[in-house]
Amino acid sequence: MKRNALFLFLGLWTGVVGVNAQNKTTPVCTVEDQPMLVEITEVGEAIPDENGIFQVVELPPEFPGGMKALMEYLKQHIRYPKVCKEQGLQGRVIVQFVVNPDSTISDAQVIKPMNPHFDKEALRVVNAMPKWKPGEQRGKPVRVRFTLPVTFRLPEDTVKVDSHKPDFVESIP
Numbered sequence: 598m599k600r601n602a603l604f605l606f607l608g609l610w611t612g613v614v615g616v617n618a619q620n621k622t623t624p625v626c627t628v629e630d631q632p633m634l635v636e637i638t639e640v641g642e643a644i645p646d647e648n649g650i651f652q653v654v655e656l657p658p659e660f661p662g663g664m665k666a667l668m669e670y671l672k673q674h675i676r677y678p679k680v681c682k683e684q685g686l687q688g689r690v691i692v693q694f695v696v697n698p699d700s701t702i703s704d705a706q707v708i709k710p711m712n713p714h715f716d717k718e719a720l721r722v723v724n725a726m727p728k729w730k731p732g733e734q735r736g737k738p739v740r741v742r743f744t745l746p747v748t749f750r751l752p753e754d755t756v757k758v759d760s761h762k763p764d765f766v767e768s769i770p
Contacts, residue, residue, distance in 0.1 A: 643734055650695055650740045656733040658696035658741050660726070667745075674722050677749060678714035688712060689748045690719040698738035700728035708744070719747040 645651045660667035691709035694702050705723045707716045723745065732741035
């Protein structure tokens, strides 16, 4: 379904901007009256970065059992940091990692930190994940970067709400 949505989006996008079929570039917008050209590649043609890691592939990597199984894995394996629980803290950490052709996970890093305790726990759980089904490009397994939001949420009755106004609010007339 994602592939169909991509084709639909690309079809609509090329129809809107009017692709020049000769050189496959088209003015997209102008900056200070200078048109900016964008090269349009063939649909399905993905280009890896300098480390050979793809961002988008024809067949994305998959956690064993799919996204539902991934969410279940996170629920079962995340240990809420005690200090954050005591303080009633919640939040979301964005972790990025690479799924390798041999199905292993590598290069896990927090790209949007929340709290050092949450960050450390999210990395621990990601690095402990079982092997994934690797992503494929042109029928061959390739390295693919995957971004995963990890949400830390307490039950509503345990979240602490600070009723104390900050000093700077009290000083405003």
